[in-house]
Amino acid sequence: MxxxxxxxxxxxxxxxxxxxxxxxxxxxxxxxxxxxxxxxxxxxxxxxxxxxxxxxxxxxxxxxxxxxxxxxxxxxxxxxRAKPWWHAYGITSRGYFDLEEEAVSVRDWQSAFLPGLLQTEDYARGVFDGVSVLADEEIDKAVAARMWRRHRLHDADEPLCFSAVIDESVLRRPVGGPAVIRKQLAALLELMDIPTVTVQIMPVAAGAHRGLEGSFTLLSYADVEENDVLFVEHAVGSLHIDKPDAVATAASTFERMRASALNGEESAALISRLVSDC
Known part of the structure; x- marks a missing residue:
């Protein structure tokens, strides 16, 4: 499609x-x-x-x-006035898709699950099965839409610049079961080879840090008149924040976490060890 x-x-x-x-x-x-x-x-x-x-x-x-x-x-x-692509999947709320679609850069801190753009189909299904209240048919559509979003990482003309810091505990959480997480981690290593994708792992040994207060995503746009947006999900919905002070605070937090996280090679080595252990 x-x-x-x-x-x-x-x-x-x-x-x-x-x-x-x-x-x-x-x-x-x-x-x-x-x-x-x-x-x-x-x-x-x-x-x-x-x-x-x-x-x-x-x-x-x-x-x-x-x-x-x-x-x-x-x-x-x-x-x-045209309908966006996600309406074909029965998704009518503007939510995150609307923010990501026009973004040229995304910075993502995740402490619970892998970022949606990096998820395999089976892993995504495991996430929705575990945390959502959607019916099976709605989960099928949600998973399909999440898979379609991944084309942004491979777009030859306008690739999305994607940078993620992921808590080590996320890699060890067997979402979907051992076989699913093993394939997911192997797929993650392949995605890390994309020049516009950066993944760093925040080790548990880092101790307490600001990121433990919750996951968040920062989105930036080519249009200089579009403010960066801070996106935060919570139990009953989400927040879209474009106030410069709040966005700047989140951006500073993200950069501090990047500095504390494993670098790309160290992160890949950790993920490879976990694939072998699965």
Whole structure:
């Protein structure tokens, strides 16, 4: 199954920034523009922040009003209303997929399970079987979607730069059983050969550290106007945080953990020993 890599939410934000600039360049306030566009000021405001989608018709009306023609805006408006690839798997919430899809760099600290992008199908199924409340059919779709995400690691044109620090206990947790974890660890070693993938293991001997407070993921984007995002999962959902101070604190924590973790060669050697012991 082939899907176009896309995130309507991020395209909607890009469109929002561009239509806001057009209005500002035209010297109109939101109140003035909204009145001429036959919409409320609050409605225009939501479109200019990307909270809601802007239709092709509205984009054309804006270009007429602002006396600025940009054919790319029409295409952007169409694509911003398209359904993302994960809808084909029955996944309708924006959640993490929406964040990862447009990211160019992901930094991931995991203290419980291997990062989703590094999981084999059997390991992923073991994770969902163990912690989720999904029905069997929903688990099948969730696992399939997780496997499709891995194409980002092998994308010849736009490979995802992925850096992970993983607690040693994760490698020793027999998710799915001994045979599954052995194949998973062997697959992990292969993924570590990808130039844009970095995996470091935080040894148990490191003792207490900030990462033990919980797993988290940091995502960065090519668009300089998109803030880095801190993603944190919890028992009843997740948090998407883009406040610079919070993101900077998490980034500093991640770098300290990288400095304390085993380097790439040491990590690979540890994983190889565990494969032999399984």
């Amino acid at each position: 082939e899907f176009v890599r896309s995130s309507p939410t991020f395209r909607r934000r890009r469109l929002a920034r561009r239509i806001r600039r057009l209005r500002e360049d035209a010297g109109l306030t939101q109140e003035q523009a909204a009145a001429s566009l036959d919409m409320s000021t609050s409605a225009l405001s939501r479109k200019e922040t990307g909270e809601v989608a802007t239709s092709v018709h509205e984009v054309r009306s804006m270009m007429d009003l602002y006396d600025a023609y940009d054919p790319g805006l029409v295409d952007l408006a169409r694509s911003a």
